[in-house]
Structure formats: C-alpha cells, structure tokens
Amino acid sequence: MRVTVITPPEPVVTPQEAAVHLRLGDSFDERSYLEDIIAAATQHIDGPAGWLGRAIGVQTLETYLPSFGVTSIVLPYPPAIEIVSIDYVDNSGAAITLDPADYELRTLLRPAWPKSWPSAQWQGCDGETVRIRYRAGYETIPAPIRAAILLMVGDLFEFRETVQSGGSVVSIPMSTTVENLLSPFRVWG
Numbered sequence: 001m002r003v004t005v006i007t008p009p010e011p012v013v014t015p016q017e018a019a020v021h022l023r024l025g026d027s028f029d030e031r032s033y034l035e036d037i038i039a040a041a042t043q044h045i046d047g048p049a050g051w052l053g054r055a056i057g058v059q060t061l062e063t064y065l066p067s068f069g070v071t072s073i074v075l076p077y078p079p080a081i082e083i084v085s086i087d088y089v090d091n092s093g094a095a096i097t098l099d100p101a102d103y104e105l106r107t108l109l110r111p112a113w114p115k116s117w118p119s120a121q122w123q124g125c126d127g128e129t130v131r132i133r134y135r136a137g138y139e140t141i142p143a144p145i146r147a148a149i150l151l152m153v154g155d156l157f158e159f160r161e162t163v164q165s166g167g168s169v170v171s172i173p174m175s176t177t178v179e180n181l182l183s184p185f186r187v188w189g
Helices: 015-021 031-045 143-158 176-185
Strands: 002-007 059-065 080-089 095-097 103-105 109-111 130-136
Touching (some): 015 031, 015 143, 143 176
Antiparallel strands (some): 080 095, 080 130
8 A cells, every 4th residue: 555645744843842842042043953853853753654653743645545445444644634535446447536425534434324335446456546635643743742752852952963972982872762652652563
C-alpha cells in the first residue's frame, strides 16, 4: 500500500514554544535554527516516513489499494479525521468517484449500511485501482507527543554534534524519555 503526503502538516510546535522550553527568553537570535530542528524532530516521528507510524499534525494523505476488499479498510497513519474522496476504476475501466453517502468513517472506513463496496477492476496485488484521499492527524496534539518533540528539540539544540569531546569522546544519545512518551502512540506493524 503506497501512501503519499498531499498537504503536509503545519508545524506542531512553534519557535516561541521551543524558546520557552529552552529558556531562551523573549529575544533569541537563532529562530531559523529552531525552526529547522523543530522540523527535524517532528519529521522524525510524523507521517509516512516517521517512527510513530501515525500522523501527528493535520495533513492530507492519499493511499492506493488494489481493491476495496470485503469489509472495512484500515487507513494507514491514524488518526483519520475525514475522507476527502474515494476514487476507483470499475470493471469496465471507467474512473469513478464514490458518493460520500456510500461510505462512513468511524475508526475504520466501511460501506454505509446496508451497502457494500463496489467492484473495482483487479490489476494484481500491486495494482492501484482504489485511491483514498483523507485528512489525518491530531487537531489537538496530545501532551506526551508535544513534550517529546520539545525534548528532542532540546537535545538537538544543546548537542549540535553527534559526539561530545572534552577529555574523551562520548556519543550523545537521544533521550529515553522521548521514546517512553511516544511508545503508547506508536503504530506497530
């Protein structure tokens, strides 16, 4: 299943919030550096390329499937907020947009009762006959995720190199607290 980001999320932590976390005061002259490390920390865990396997900031994703299957569809990178559109190729080869009255999104995407999924043209397991565009992410970021991003920003701000020297060379690990904060949100699989 291929997933692409159509509209990326806005930053979930602002440079001002990071400056407060880092105790930089009102005037800080490294705003662009803060923006860069906020983006790096967030991208490390967010969306299709992220460690969490979930969408954090609200973003529009598009996933492609070889068919609808029999019942419910688990959309990758939860939480799904809403379906933007569902398009598919029918058995005659025509491109069809599914009527929103024909499906519903709860935790899973499924046909609206008492309907069933339409028949889509089978193009093999790697075919992309069904395209689902949806908005995913948190409209309010959970506190543990926000705290983890701020901790990662703090680590990246404080330790600007991957090793620290001063008598001996020591590797600087990312905080285990970050992993502990994020683990309950990680999608395994």
